[in-house]
Amino acid sequence: MLAEKQQQECSASSLQVATPGHKEMLNYGLGFFGVILVWTLVGTFLPYYYTDVAGVSAGVVGTLMLVARLFDGVTDLGMGTLVDRTRSKHGKARPWILWMGIPLGISTILLFSVPDFGNTGKIIYAYVTYILLILVYTAVSIPYKTLLGLMTQEPYGRSVLNIYTGVFTMLSTLAIMIFAQPVASAIGGKLGWTIVAVASGVIIMITSYIAFRSTKERVSASVVKTNDIIPFKVGLKALFTNKYWLIITLYCVIAYTLNALLAGAGLYYTSYILGNASYFSLVGLLLFLPTIICFFFMAKLVAKFGKRNIALTVSVIGILGPIVKLIDPSNVAVFLAGTAIQGFGLIPIIMFLYAMINDTAEYGEWKFGIRTEGLVNSAASFGMKVGAGLGGALIGWLLAFGGYVGGLDEQTASATTMILALNIYIPFVLAVLQTVLMWMYKLDEQYPQILADLNKKR
Template sequence: MHEPVSEKKAIAKPATILKNMVPWNERFAYSLSDFACNLSFQMVGTYLMIFYTDTFGISAAAVGTLFLVARIVDAFDGPFWGIMIDHTHTKWGKSRPYWLWFSIPFAVFCVLVFTTPNLSLTGKLVWAYVTYIGVDVLYSAVNIPITSILPSLTSNPQERVTLSTIRQFMGTAGAAIITGITLGMVAFFGGGSTTSAHGWFIWALIVGIVVVIIFGIVFKNTKERVQTKSSRQSIPIKESLKALRRNWPWAIIIFINFIYWLGMQTRSQVTVYFFKYNMHNAGLASFVLSLQFVSLIAVVLTPLTSKLIGKRNTMLLGMVMAIAGQLLLSVGATHLSVPMIIFATIVGYLGTGYVSGLIAVMLADAVDYGEWKNGVRAEGIVTSFSSFSAKLGMGIGGVITGWILSITHYVANQNQSAAALHGIELNYIWVPLLGFGLSAIALLFYHVDGIEKKMQSDLAAKHAKENADD
């Protein structure tokens, strides 16, 4: 077993790191994985609540409870898929096969969740529970491999940033596209109505077909090239869990992933509510959501910025900008100022552009840290908690949103009371602000950047020795 190394004694020395540069066609194929995930799951995350309340006829309180129960049931699927990846050994690799096996089932449930069978209220709830939990579980099956495969694509830290940046660029593009055009496409297929059940079903079906095709391209054009002794054999669960012992970088990033996505979810799923009821301009919601494209500026700048000031400081910069954006939103909401809201949204999206892409990179670093500190390399179990923490955060965000709307007496498709308008604003501005603030505080305790060269040098020597002994 690899001898643990004291962080205090780690002194940066020139590292012998395998280049493992990934060709551009593979970089692009890898980035399409997040594009596909965001096409489907951002549609679910952003629009499912208003679909349930304003089209399917389920109360906001019931939706909030659904999100809570789904997250409890779904709590263990991330680690489950991580363990499965650590026990998977095929001619295609460990992570890559999951895109082949589960893209179609995932797409099917993405369609079913936006389907409205003619059922009683109880039947509708059962349908919603089954299809929504199904989407969540299958999302983990295709999403966790996106992160778990990153340490296997390259061992070069800067190349990982490049890959994650391109991935985040495409993922953000997918999110911006789907959130920007969905209401228009639903109205197009639904005879002009954004609450049309037929419109939602047809659009979800089209998106599902596109997602399957894209995942086929991703599977065909990626390669797991970093092979270690442990990556070529199954790791017992008890052994793989050792990779988490004293893995503080992992714990910090998992917490940030949880609280960050909790705030992002409350904001995204009430965006339509905010512009429909608070601003009396529902059409503006699609435009504001499409402003996610501006985050691509920060995504493109992430490799350079992280090289200059470090990954931790780059993410911290993004969190501070996101906080500033929420504070500016409060000013815009108070004065019902559309220009201020647009400006605030741009500032916030520039901040989140720095954040999202680096989460996967820092989790890949946590895989290395777990091996360096504990002698165990377990890509699946270490990275799987990213899906668990993100979905838990999104689920609790959904619970918070549903319960606040219920407590403040939101009534679908009606003029809202002052209390209900305040509840929408609370979800849109202040809950996300809290999430970004706590994330920024947690980042102050992240110190991997200072020991990265020493860690990579030690691991490169360890892997070379293992491969020579085989």
């Protein structure tokens, strides 16, 4: 009994040593700032840029969003396998952050620089540059997400690390949603959006280098046998029998579809329903207001109640947002109040999601004896990409179905109805589904025992 107690204390001590300090967490979060900056710029403004600035039809944009994101999701699986097979003196995730930071910055600039090639030329350019961007983005984002699970295995430390990424995710998203449209509008035309893309591209180059230099992979060095390469087929089979990974991946699809609608369709709503595009910056701020408030005491709440219970609670609150908006859809104050309430549903995505995804890697190792952090993160990222693509496709397709024409001062009644559906009705359904999936995710209850069993086995 005494020996067993000493062994448990020793395991706990080793886990404590394997936890990164706050400075390292800060630099990791800073790297995420650049990644999310590009993600938010593309997800929020690319549909609007194509339809209202570059002059590409809404229907074409909708198809492009879905096709490119589905392709993106497939490349995620390949990238996850590459990360798991990477062996270098810098680890298996960090090298990719160093290698791909500059290409991501360049591809971001190209994306928002559509030339006047005629309608067919614009469409070809849009497809080529968008697919290029998602290839490079995948080569950066998958290693970033995988690195979180490699920096520490200790559950509270991993949660705190995810909170750091949440803070920088929030700051990055706010920076784009508040400043991108006003800056681009002030400069004017295509040049304005190109300048915004240049700024974002330079930032991702800098933050990627900082994150590479300032972080350390611990789990791969101390836990995983570095010479073991798990066959893709074996890893994939274990993945699809991992019930918690399946739940969290489906959650990613729903949550990112919702997020794409709130961001990508919001500018259409403020322009044509509320009558002032400048309200979009305020909408962006209010969406993140609950996260800003909760940040200051989130670590204590996680320690007391756990990630899942907090995520479930705020998801239930978020359902009320679209209901409030329905009171008077054209009233600015009512819409903004509903937006702030709806923002509670974003807290799990920003604060907990990547930690939850990496927790499923421990569950998979405990259940099946196979550990594939890269594949776990890339496959969950596939869900995010599918969700983002589906959200973007819905925007383009429903606007086209409603007869939307970019650049008009006033849209038809059918187009207005589609804008309402994209911003209120569909988000309500998605918020309910998101909450149900979070209720089904109960890994937090098992995780301490899972970790104890894994440490005992090792």
